[in-house]
Amino acid sequence: MQMSKRISHFQASPIRRLVPLAREAQKRGVKVVHFNIGQPDIKTPVEALEAVHNYSDDVIAYGSSEGELQLRTSLAEYYKKYGVDDVRPENVMITTGGSEALQFVFMTLCDPDDEVIIPEPFYTNVATFANIAMVNLTPVTSSIDDAFALPPVEDFEKCINKKTTAILLCSPNNPTGHVYSRDELLQLLEICKKHDIFLVVDEVYREFCYDGQKFTTILSFPEYRDRIICVDSFSKRFSMCGARVGAIVTFNENFMSDAIKLAQARLCPPAIEQVAAAAALEAPESYIDEVVGEYERRRNTLISAIQEIPGVKVSRPKGAFYFVVDLPVDDAEKFAIFLLKEFSYNGHTVMFAPAEDFYVTEGLGRKQARIAYVINEEELLIGAECLKQGLKEYRKRIMGIK
Ligand SMILES: Cc1ncc(COP(=O)(O)O)c(C=O)c1O
Numbered sequence: 001m002q003m004s005k006r007i008s009h010f011q012a013s014p015i016r017r018l019v020p021l022a023r024e025a026q027k028r029g030v031k032v033v034h035f036n037i038g039q040p041d042i043k044t045p046v047e048a049l050e051a052v053h054n055y056s057d058d059v060i061a062y063g064s065s066e067g068e069l070q071l072r073t074s075l076a077e078y079y080k081k082y083g084v085d086d087v088r089p090e091n092v093m094i095t096t097g098g099s100e101a102l103q104f105v106f107m108t109l110c111d112p113d114d115e116v117i118i119p120e121p122f123y124t125n126v127a128t129f130a131n132i133a134m135v136n137l138t139p140v141t142s143s144i145d146d147a148f149a150l151p152p153v154e155d156f157e158k159c160i161n162k163k164t165t166a167i168l169l170c171s172p173n174n175p176t177g178h179v180y181s182r183d184e185l186l187q188l189l190e191i192c193k194k195h196d197i198f199l200v201v202d203e204v205y206r207e208f209c210y211d212g213q214k215f216t217t218i219l220s221f222p223e224y225r226d227r228i229i230c231v232d233s234f235s236k237r238f239s240m241c242g243a244r245v246g247a248i249v250t251f252n253e254n255f256m257s258d259a260i261k262l263a264q265a266r267l268c269p270p271a272i273e274q275v276a277a278a279a280a281l282e283a284p285e286s287y288i289d290e291v292v293g294e295y296e297r298r299r300n301t302l303i304s305a306i307q308e309i310p311g312v313k314v315s316r317p318k319g320a321f322y323f324v325v326d327l328p329v330d331d332a333e334k335f336a337i338f339l340l341k342e343f344s345y346n347g348h349t350v351m352f353a354p355a356e357d358f359y360v361t362e363g364l365g366r367k368q369a370r371i372a373y374v375i376n377e378e379e380l381l382i383g384a385e386c387l388k389q390g391l392k393e394y395r396k397r398i399m400g401i402k
Contacts, residue, residue, distance in 0.1 A: 015036055034383075035372055040239045066093045067274060075232075097244045097246040098204045100266075105166075106135050116166050119142045119151060120142065138360075142176065148176035150180060175355065189228075199224070199227060200228075204231065205320040215319075238283070240280060295321050306371070329394060336353075336354050343394070346382075355369055
C-alpha cells in the first residue's frame, strides 16, 4: 500500500528533523544547546496559568467555530495599542495557533495551482501549508548583505500573473529578524491594489522589536483594508506555544464568510486554552516589557559572540528571536549532523536549523543556518563556543582546510 503522491513532496521540518540525532547525542552524555527551535524558556503570564487552574466548567464543551466572543472582544481591544481602534469581534477568527490561521488563509484565498509571492528566506512551515492547499510559492529573494530588507518592489511586481492571489510577509520576520517599515508595507499595498491581490502579514512576533524600533501593523492602513489579512498568535507573545491559540484578523467580510466553513469543519479552537489566552491579555504591560528586554539582551549577547567567529557572516536582527548566518562550510545540514553525531566540546554540542528549506530557490541557503535565541545567555554563549570550535573541527576534518 502506498501513501499519497502529494505527501511524498512535503518536507520534514528542518527545525525538527534532526531531533532524533540530538536525542542520541544526549544518550551519549553530550548536552545539546538548542539554537534550532523557537520554544521560549520564558514563563507564561500567571494570569493565564491561574485561569487554567480555576477552570470550573463541568464539561469541556465544543465552543463556537469562530472562537469565543470574550476572547475575540479582548483581542479586538488589544489592537488599540497599535493605533487600530476599529477592529470588532466579527473581524477576528480564533484559530488553533497561527499555523491553522496560515492554512485557512491559503485554502480561502487560493485554488490549486494558484501562486502566492513570498520573500525568501521565510518561515519554513509555510511551504507545507502551501502544499496542503496545492499552492505554489513564488519567491523573491532577500539578502543577508542587505540585512534581509524588502527586495525592490519591482521584483514582486514582475512575479505577478493571473494565478497570483496574494503576497505573504512575516513581520517581525522569522527567520531573518527584519521588521518591515511603514513605507515598505505601503509600497507593497500599492502593488497589491494595482493588481487586485491580497497582502497577508504574519505578525505573530509583533511585540518583539528592538533598538527602540516601532512596529507597524498591517491593520493600520484603513484605505487598503479590504485586501489585508493579518495572522496572529498567542504562542510567542505570551510564551504559551503549547496552548495552540492564534487568530485571523481581517475587515474583508467575504473572506470571513468563506473561512468560517473551514472553521466549522474542525468544530472549534481549544476551549480551555482560549480562556487562558483571554487571561493572558490581562497581563500587565510590564510582562511584555520585561520579556522584550530579555530577548534584546540575548540577541546582543549572541550576536556579539557569533560576530567573533572567523568566516561567519551575520546580519543583526531587529525583531522576532531569530537570525540567519552564512557559515564557512560546504553544506549547513551536513555540518549540523556532524555537530550532533561526531562532535562535542566540554561535554556540549549545538543544534541549529539548516536554512536551505527556508528558501524555494534551489541551492539558496545551503550554507546558511537559522539561529533562535530563546534560551538563557549562559547557554547561548556555550552554544556559540560550540559553533566556533565545531566549525574549526569540521573544516579541518571534513573539508580538509587547515
Ligand atoms: C512566523 C510564524 N508564523 C506562525 C507560526 C505558528 O505559530 P503557532 O501555530 O504556534 O501560533 C510560527 C511558529 O513558530 C512562526 O514562526
